[in-house]
Amino acid sequence: QTSNSPLLSNEITDIAFDEKRNLAYIATSNGVNILRIPFGEEKKSYSQIKVYPSPFYLPSESSLVVDGLPFESSMMVMTLDGRVIRKILSQGISVDGDQLFWDGRDEMGDFVSSGVYLLAIYGMDGSQVVEKVTVIKK
Incomplete structure (x- = not known):
């Protein structure tokens, strides 16, 4: 790693872009870096x-990631009986503009219990989808 960037080397030999996955593949003299880009x-x-x-x-030190979202998506984390335990609103465009993150906490800031949770994901245009996630508390 160089002192002023996350690249493996300052000597870049090639760059390729994957527009569908918003990734840049940067080949350096010391190996390949894969970076998420906002384009x-x-x-x-x-x-x-x-x-x-x-x-x-x-x-966990890392959050749950919901990837592959249309711009300006928001999410409600719910119990199986439909009780909303956390709302995560769109943060607008960012480097990870098509992602939402959940730290495993409820609205009070406490970690949720082990179980299956529903992720109700919705857009400003009224489109929506529900996903499930299993949470295991150590």
Whole structure:
């Protein structure tokens, strides 16, 4: 790693872009870096959502990631009986503009219990989808 960037080397030999996945592949003299970029093909539907890691172990240093979202998506984390335990609103465009993150906490800031949770994901245009995630509290 160089002192002023996350690249493996300052000597770049090639760059390739994957617009569908918003990734840049940067070949250097010391290897290949893969970076998420804020440019790419805009997602139009919820057909390619990925939720990871699954199961989601708590406590965790990393958040649950919901990837492959259309711009300005928001999410409600709910129990199986439909009780909303956390709302996560769109943060607008960012480097990870097509992702939402959940830290495994409820609205009070406490880690949720082990179980299966529903992720109700919705857009400003009224489109919506529901995904499930298993949470295991260590």
